[in-house]
Amino acid sequence: MSTSERLRDLRAAMQQHGVDAVVVPSADPHLSEYLPDRWKTRRWLSGFSGSTGTLVVTADFAGVWTDSRYFEQAEQELSGSGIRLMRLGAAQSPEHLDWLCERLVRGQTVAVPGDVLSVAMHDVMRPRLSARGIALRTDLDLVDDVWTDRPPLPAASVREHDPGYVSSTRSERLARVRAAMAAAGATHHLVSSLDDVAWITNLRGSDVPYNPVFLAHLLIGPDNAILFVPAGKIPSDLGRRLGADGIVLADYAAAKTALATLGAGDAVLLDPRRVVHSLAAAIAEEVTLVPQLNPSQRFKAIKTPAELRHIGDAMREDGVALVRFLIWLETTLGSRVLTELDIAAELKRQREARPGFVGESFATIAGYMANGALPHYHATDGHYATLAAEGLLLVDSGGQYEGGTTDVTRTIALGALTGEQRRDYTLVLKGMIALSRARFPRGTTGQQLDALARAPIWAEGINYGHGTGHGVGYFLNVHEGPHAIRPPVPGETGEALAPGMVTSNEPGIYRPGRHGVRLENLIATVPAGDGEFGEFLAFDTLTLCPIDVRPIEIELLSARERDWLDWYHAKVEAELAPLLDADEQRWLSARCAALGGATP
Secondary structure (H helix, E strand, O other): OOOHHHHHHHHHHHHHOOOOOEEOOOOOOOOOOOOOHHOOHHHHOOOOOOOEEEEEEEEEOEEEEEHHHHHHHHHHOOOOOOOOOOOOOOOOOOOOOOOHHHHHOOOOEEEEOOOEEEEEEEHHHHHHHHHOOOOOOOOOOHHHHHOOOOOOOOOOOOEOOOOHHHOOHHHHHHHHHHHOOOOOOOOEEEOOOHHHEEEEHHHEEEOOEEEOOOOOOEEEEOOOEEEEOOOOOOHHHHHHHHOOOOEEEEEHHHHHHHHOOOOOOOOOOEEEOOOEHHHOOOOOOEEEEEOOOOOHHHHHHHHHHHHHHHHHHHHHHHHHHHHHHHHHHHHHHOOOOHHHHHHHHHHHHHOOOOOOEEOOOOOOOEEHHHHHHHOOOOOOEEOOOEOOOEEEEEEEEEEEOEEEEEEEEEEEOOOOOOHHHHHHHHHHHHHHHOOOOOOEOOOOOOHHHHHHHHHHOOOOOOOOOOOOOOOOEEEOOOOEEEEOOOOOHHHHOOOOOOOEEEOOOOOOEEEOOEEEEEOOEEEEEEEEEOOEEEEEEEEEOOOOOOOOOOOOHHHHHHHHHHHHHHHHHHHHHHHHHHHHHHHHHHOOOOOOOOOOOOOO
């Protein structure tokens, strides 16, 4: 079916049910970033494949709201579909809820499936629409009515995280969560976010692309916990071990029924941003709701010393793969035709050869020249660029290892560069170094630190439209909360950084139609000493991969910036050289040589 045919069928279903507008978010019943095929409804209806976006359909309008990371991609994928691109953040471009309030009239109805609508968003939408006399229905999934060949639930088995990499038992983690529940006055805790479920249970799966998680809800009570998981996914021996730890199994679809059995005297802790409305609506009115962040979000964000050691091992393995990829790129570029698809394939091949590798942590972004200006670009069989011995190649990739999750971006000079390209590259490097060298008092948030990376870029009248850093899981989601390094968000104070947190550091500059530059390392928050003004923290750079010095305008770097780059390259060489052969060591030594000879 074409996009127009799918929209036609959806509109027929809307008319049948008396619905005037349908909102299709990018979400599943766990509000995941990466979705199982069954819940890629916005993509199925619109053709837009970006990870973030909301589709709104009325009788005479269809539009996708997305942010600046996806503007060019959305324009290409929506072309000819009759669906408008609605640019979030652009002047005179309202958000989809504002648009609905402006366009609909009293007595009309908006439908959003309650199984993919967060409690937080429901609590925003309903009063806004109700104030204008517009009804909100969450009991309908009209896309399901027209998606006749909708994929089933994922069927892959669930396994335990390798015990050699686990720092605490299920029983210990449940005890920590129950202590937090008691402190909040809760008797029960509903956990729906898949990374939290996986962390608490020490289980891993493959139901979601790139993140080693599995579909499940977890209801933690005072004495036991119920894991709601599709039948057949938990092997019997694993089920017995879970039972010994006080976790009983129930069918995935039984979560609402179990929640409905709670009564007066019970209090349920749930995270409004990580639980869908349909689950919360199943809880009786006499049950007290305790809305707050999942305690496990903060617990798992702070990696233990043992976990940080395993992450260091994973970084070394990943670094070897990256060095061998870079050597391959240099030696192959002039001998045969290479495309962006070849870049992604070679990176995967090199990582697959490393011990402990499980899979990629996201789809590799290999953007040559103009494609590098699309922050979340992904080459496909039908759309890719061929590399030439000039310009910039942006490569953002990562791996899932039993001992950690990696995410690294390098922008690589393939030959002659323009002055603009060199200047942009150097400004991004300055921003990355500024954040890497930060020292700050305990209690500082990523919202306070974000400007450090942007300052050298802002100074030239340039900006970038994404956050500077996201949290990273421990063999879990590559994008992990609750901490982040990003511009301030109205109404949010941000999560204070704490020792053990792992975050990305990835400023960028993007010039549509020309080129993009991004450099990214993962950094761990570490203690930096106590003094008269209290405890201070700093960042330890974890990623081990040479930074291309060929595009740098040396005169733009200060002495301290050059010192940091020399220190970093010395660390990369010391950590990786023992894992490489003699020829590879010589290559690495040349790429990690001290800059020297520069003026302050």
